[in-house]
Amino acid sequence: METTSPPSFRPGSGSRRAARRSAVFAPLYRQIKDLLVESLRRGEWMPGAAIPSETELANRFQVSQGTVRKAIDELASENLLVRRQGKGTFVATHHEPKAQYRFLRLAPDRGEPVPAHSRFLQCGRERASADIATRLGLRAGAALIHVRRVLVFGELPRVLDDIWLPAAPFRNLSADRLAQYNGPLYGLFESEFGVRMIRAEERLRAVAATADDAAALQVEPGSPLLRVDRVSYTYGDRAIEFRRGHCVTDDFHYRNALI
Amino acid sequence: METTSPPSFRPGSGSRRAARRSAVFAPLYRQIKDLLVESLRRGEWMPGAAIPSETELANRFQVSQGTVRKAIDELASENLLVRRQGKGTFVATHHEPKAQYRFLRLAPDRGEPVPAHSRFLQCGRERASADIATRLGLRAGAALIHVRRVLVFGELPRVLDDIWLPAAPFRNLSADRLAQYNGPLYGLFESEFGVRMIRAEERLRAVAATADDAAALQVEPGSPLLRVDRVSYTYGDRAIEFRRGHCVTDDFHYRNALI
DNA sequence: CAGTGGTCTAGACCACGTG
DNA sequence: ACGTGGTCTAGACCACTGC
Numbered sequence: 001m002e003t004t005s006p007p008s009f010r011p012g013s014g015s016r017r018a019a020r021r022s023a024v025f026a027p028l029y030r031q032i033k034d035l036l037v038e039s040l041r042r043g044e045w046m047p048g049a050a051i052p053s054e055t056e057l058a059n060r061f062q063v064s065q066g067t068v069r070k071a072i073d074e075l076a077s078e079n080l081l082v083r084r085q086g087k088g089t090f091v092a093t094h095h096e097p098k099a100q101y102r103f104l105r106l107a108p109d110r111g112e113p114v115p116a117h118s119r120f121l122q123c124g125r126e127r128a129s130a131d132i133a134t135r136l137g138l139r140a141g142a143a144l145i146h147v148r149r150v151l152v153f154g155e156l157p158r159v160l161d162d163i164w165l166p167a168a169p170f171r172n173l174s175a176d177r178l179a180q181y182n183g184p185l186y187g188l189f190e191s192e193f194g195v196r197m198i199r200a201e202e203r204l205r206a207v208a209a210t211a212d213d214a215a216a217l218q219v220e221p222g223s224p225l226l227r228v229d230r231v232s233y234t235y236g237d238r239a240i241e242f243r244r245g246h247c248v249t250d251d252f253h254y255r256n257a258l259i
Numbered sequence: 260m261e262t263t264s265p266p267s268f269r270p271g272s273g274s275r276r277a278a279r280r281s282a283v284f285a286p287l288y289r290q291i292k293d294l295l296v297e298s299l300r301r302g303e304w305m306p307g308a309a310i311p312s313e314t315e316l317a318n319r320f321q322v323s324q325g326t327v328r329k330a331i332d333e334l335a336s337e338n339l340l341v342r343r344q345g346k347g348t349f350v351a352t353h354h355e356p357k358a359q360y361r362f363l364r365l366a367p368d369r370g371e372p373v374p375a376h377s378r379f380l381q382c383g384r385e386r387a388s389a390d391i392a393t394r395l396g397l398r399a400g401a402a403l404i405h406v407r408r409v410l411v412f413g414e415l416p417r418v419l420d421d422i423w424l425p426a427a428p429f430r431n432l433s434a435d436r437l438a439q440y441n442g443p444l445y446g447l448f449e450s451e452f453g454v455r456m457i458r459a460e461e462r463l464r465a466v467a468a469t470a471d472d473a474a475a476l477q478v479e480p481g482s483p484l485l486r487v488d489r490v491s492y493t494y495g496d497r498a499i500e501f502r503r504g505h506c507v508t509d510d511f512h513y514r515n516a517l518i
Numbered sequence: 519c520a521g522t523g524g525t526c527t528a529g530a531c532c533a534c535g536t537g
Numbered sequence: 538a539c540g541t542g543g544t545c546t547a548g549a550c551c552a553c554t555g556c
Contacts, residue, residue: 063527086540103517204512258489325547
């Protein structure tokens with residue numbers, strides 16, 4: 001039982017007043033939040049697992065439960081944690097079915113959303129072009145893994161994805177591993193490579209299908225495709241993926257909510 | 260000085276316990292939130308104006324300041340209110356420059372964002388097709404106003420917008436009024452027609468330019484365009500606009516953050 | 519200086535899930 | 538019955554703004 005408060009557990013330095021006025025000023029709850037993110041990054045709690053209860057964290061950090069709550073609130077609103085009343089707070093995972101649709105924005109114009117599966121065309125090593133290096137925050141020529149796949153909705157091929165990953169963390173990714181895996185790629189990244197994708201930025205535009213696109217997607221060359229360029233990030237704004245998708249949007253659309 | 264608590268001011272009915280168990284069960288702070296939204300809808304506080312302070316609202320509703328705070332927190336996160344430390348809480352308005360970019364997602368591929376202005380081509384009355392009626396929650400044949408404009412970035416025409424509005428609230432909208440107005444359309448809707456747009460849902464796809472599109476946007480017929488269908492909503496999920504944009508995305512892109 | 523929102527605490531009770 | 542997160546309160550002090 002902890003009756004003393006080890007100063008090393010306390011965020012900031014010295015008394016609360018001193019901490020507030022120090023160079024690294026931040027509200028207490030935000031310092032707690034940063035500590036929690038750091039624990040997530042280190043893998044102290046794995047995706048899908050419960051983190052300690054609010055009261056336990058409050059004891060650990062020597063702050064009130066309300067302060068921990070506010071830190072967790074922000075992490076939950078950023079989808080890094082998931083609260084479940086009566087059960088606890090859990091590390092978000094890409095294996096929850098509801099998490100998929102946060103990043104899969106393509107949906108059929110009519111009817112229910114159809115489950116999608118991948119048909120992998122390619123998985124090999126490559127050197128980063130200047131363009132891709134910039135997007136991933138690497139230097140040109142850095143080692144990459146390049147995956148190419150078609151996303152098939154039911155029987156309908158609708159997305160041709162080119163995916164570039166930094167070779168280092170994804171060293172063991174192979175065509176075989178992809179072929180035998182069934183589920184969202186980010187789920188594989190998370191459980192197999194310990195790289196958890198938490199957010200992404202996209203740029204969309206309309207382009208004409210190249211001969212390659214057309215063949216893979218069974219459309220006419222020159223027909224309009226939606227091109228989606230995505231950079232995905234993990235903890236600490238570190239880019240972990242550049243993805244370029246070409247989507248057939250004759251009977252599908254990209255949905256977006258503006259709030 | 261209020262020493263008694265007038266029950267009419269209190270949300271729910273009867274004692275707190277009774278209120279929590281009643282058919283309209285909702286946490287207190289959410290009932291407060293609904294009351295605040297209702298005041299916004301009624302126009303009790305106009306866009307840009309300050310709402311009463313947290314303590315004043317707490318007194319009015321006979322709840323603690325913390326409960327009011329949580330209600331306001333949610334409204335601020337939905338961009339209906341804007342907190343400003345030391346000054347108060349304000350009703351969000353489309354006239355703030357930073358509000359524009361929440362709904363204007365098209366940006367140049369390189370260089371700084373360029374201010375956009377409208378070149379209006381048309382403003383007239385029309386009957387709702389079955390399709391547009393459905394999107395706006397009207398019956399087919401309902402009276403609409405149809406606006407057509409080109410969005411020009413600097414000198415570059417990049418978006419051809421067709422905008423359909425229910426005729427009733429926008430009765431006095433005219434080509435003249437549009438021509439003399441300078442600023443975002445939602446700002447005009449808000450200050451001239453009392454219709455405040457608070458969120459939208461979009462569907463994006465790639466299409467080939469028609470002859471019409473091509474002429475307005477100075478591109479070749481058949482060239483790929485990004486088509487953006489948007490339904491905009493005001494308080495209470497009431498649809499107030501259907502907008503279809505055709506965007507040239509050769510040197511521009513639609514930006515989107517996935518969080 | 520007064521008033522506003524921002525942070526933090528402490529404690530109470532409730533609703534939910536599990537045993 | 539117990540532990541979790543969810544709600545609500547009350548009060549303290551801080552930081553920012555403007556008079």
